[in-house]
């Protein structure tokens with residue numbers, strides 16, 4: 304146990320691979336487990352960063368504190384996660400009392416910076432969920448705090464860890480199609496998953512930074528990592544044309560709505576005990592309505608988004624995100640000097656499947672990755688040659704198998720060298736969120752936005 308804790312503590316700066324400051328000094332020599340304090344006991348905090356850690360790694364780690372502004376959710380979380388640790392509604396009190404080895408941040412996106420900065424400044428290492436943050440001022444404040452504290456920040460970019468994404472990285476790193484020149488990248492959220500963002504805080508720019516940041520940070524991080532280069536300039540269009548005030552009617556929330564029978568988006572939360580226990584039972588504390596109306600007038604994010612991104616290595620990217628597609632999936636094409644790579648997942652017309660869109664959403668959201676491996680394909684088409692099909696084992700649950708691999712890397716196999724450098728730190732967090740922030744600013748101003756104008760990190764043609 305001590306060995307595992309020591310390994311974790313010694314290697315945290317490697318996990319935060321792109322931290323400005325490389326190493327923290329840790330107090331070795333105790334026989335304690337790794338002590339974790341978590342803030343934000345919602346669905347992600349209680350399941351992936353809560354119960355799954357207790358279920359899979361309790362031989363080497365323990366929760367010493369849980370914090371949330373909602374006392375009801377906090378109590379539910381404690382039982383659901385299966386811990387006896389102390390609970391707090393005050394983050395500062397939690398830090399003072401528990402003195403953890405690691406703080407995990409799983410709160411609403413626009414609040415991440417508060418806990419990251421306080422944690423680092425108080426002398427603790429921090430792991431945050433994506434997106435790192437929602438605007439450039441907060442991003443700069445996080446960068447400064449990490450530099451000044453000498454502590455480390457890990458960003459939980461799970462998509463990098465799926466075998467499918469990793470295979471693309473391997474093909475590109477091996478120069479399979481020469482030097483990459485341009486990319487077409489389209490992401491389709493279906494009417495279950497896409498709609499879910501408009502039901503709650505994600506529908507407000509000042510909570511999630513819009514889906515440009517909340518959702519696309521995953522995709523932009525993949526691009527940055529696949530290309531091994533930084534973004535330089537972004538131009539974007541976006542509008543809200545389907546959800547929000549565009550809806551044909553609106554109600555207070557689905558449960559009580561008089562339009563239940565004629566709304567295609569009606570969602571019966573009362574059939575999901577976990578959702579009822581975590582959210583509905585605790586509405587009285589903070590008015591957080593999980594099955595809120597997705598046609599609320601206050602919704603101010605975009606549901607149709609498209610951007611052009613120019614990278615420092617001269618690659619140009621056409622990117623789009625759709626939030627009301629009949630199917631959930633994505634496709635990407637890399638054009639290179641020696642050919643083309645095409646990759647896509649879940650495009651229903653490409654292969655026969657008996658999984659419905661509703662089931663797909665449920666499985667995608669499943670926080671404990673299921674061992675349901677299928678083979679997926681990547682096409683490698685060299686100039687003047689016939690194309691080759693590369694087969695990749697694929698798991699549907701836990702974000703394509705990325706979730707559990709990310710956990711193993713952080714808590715089990717820290718010292719194993721990763722040729723794909725999938726561990727992500729603050730620089731990766733900034734450089735992915737900043738593309739979405741730039742896209743938002745581009746829509747607001749009607750002009751292209753230079754990435755270098757947003758924080759003091761200067762884009763580099765080669766990240767490593």
Ligand SMILES: NC(=O)c1ccc[n+]([C@@H]2O[C@H](COP(=O)([O-])OP(=O)(O)OC[C@H]3O[C@@H](n4cnc5c(N)ncnc54)[C@H](O)[C@@H]3O)[C@@H](O)[C@H]2O)c1
Pocket residue numbers: 342343344345346347348370371372373376409410411412414432433434459461517702
């Ligand atoms: N990597 C992934 O694939 C993935 C998947 C889901 C969610 N996430 C991220 O996880 C985070 C949480 O998402 P979620 O879906 O669990 O949201 P959620 O709404 O279920 O939970 C958020 C929790 O934070 C609490 N909170 C809000 N402000 C707070 C504050 N100031 N102090 C303390 N607690 C506060 C809320 O009460 C709530 O319990 C988000 O940042 C989200 O982007 C990542």
